[in-house]
Amino acid sequence: xxxxxxxxxxxxxxLKEADEYCINLTDKKFKNQLIIxxxxxxxxxxxxxxxxxxxxxxxxxxxxxxGAYTGEYSSLMVKSCGINYSIxxxxxRRNLFDESEEMVLQKVINCLxxxxxxxxxxxxxxxxxxxxxxxxxINKQLYPIIDVMSSTRNKEKIDVxxxxxxxxxxxxxxxxxxxxxxxxxxxxxSLLKQSAxxxxxxxxxxxxxxxxxxxxxxxxxxxxxxxxxxxxLNCDTVIKMLELVEEHV
Ligand code: PGA
Numbered sequence: 001x002x003x004x005x006x007x008x009x010x011x012x013x014x015l016k017e018a019d020e021y022c023i024n025l026t027d028k029k030f031k032n033q034l035i036i037x038x039x040x041x042x043x044x045x046x047x048x049x050x051x052x053x054x055x056x057x058x059x060x061x062x063x064x065x066x067g068a069y070t071g072e073y074s075s076l077m078v079k080s081c082g083i084n085y086s087i088x089x090x091x092x093r094r095n096l097f098d099e100s101e102e103m104v105l106q107k108v109i110n111c112l113x114x115x116x117x118x119x120x121x122x123x124x125x126x127x128x129x130x131x132x133x134x135x136x137x138i139n140k141q142l143y144p145i146i147d148v149m150s151s152t153r154n155k156e157k158i159d160v161x162x163x164x165x166x167x168x169x170x171x172x173x174x175x176x177x178x179x180x181x182x183x184x185x186x187x188x189x190s191l192l193k194q195s196a197x198x199x200x201x202x203x204x205x206x207x208x209x210x211x212x213x214x215x216x217x218x219x220x221x222x223x224x225x226x227x228x229x230x231x232x233l234n235c236d237t238v239i240k241m242l243e244l245v246e247e248h249v
Contacts, residue, residue: 004225007232056085126168169207185222
């Protein structure tokens with residue numbers, strides 16, 4: 001499988017800017033390698049206009065269809081816009097919007113029901129990394145997710161991406177050392193291998209990825225791709241990243 005780049009543009013860009021971003025990508029041959037996450041109000045328009053690009057929601061509701069939930073949008077709505085991916089449980093949602101583990105799991109269930117690939121974010125805080133309990137923490141975050149995936153009907157068909165994003169690395173310019181990454185991804189991979197769905201799961205790293213570190217991080221064992229925040233705001237940077245990754249294949 002080719003390495004994956006997920007561009008998480010967060011709450012940035014006007015519709016016109018997002019449109020220009022996509023126009024820049026249309027003559028490139030990076031199919032199946034790039035997933036772009038713009039704000040949801042732009043998505044139906046962009047997904048309809050740029051059929052060769054893959055788009056991703058940054059969140060979905062815990063409610064899965066229609067109803068009196070002002071301000072929410074459901075997995076059903078996202079799917080009906082032609083969007084086949086959603087980031088779930090990003091640390092910004094967990095921390096700024098009080099998203100609990102239960103809510104994250106419900107959102108994963110909602111995605112899987114409609115064949116939306118959830119990009120499920122996990123990762124420890126600096127405090128947990130420093131006090132040495134990060135392995136237990138990752139175990140605790142991952143087990144219920146594995147449970148949900150394992151009890152899904154048609155589990156042989158599900159497609160899930162797990163994004164390991166240590167909170168201390170997001171937007172800070174800090175990345176884990178190579179040995180920290182190797183250790184953590186080996187841990188995640190071995191926990192998943194014990195489950196019935198391991199073969200359908202891709203693992204990506206996220207947190208301060210840039211043009212200087214992407215190649216080294218992508219080359220590490222058990223890492224199938226990267227989730228890029230700040231650096232993805234420049235479309236030319238994303239194109240350069242895709243070219244670097246292509247050389248690495
Ligand atoms: P960053 O963000 O690349 O700016 O650290 C990553 C993310 O939030 O997914």
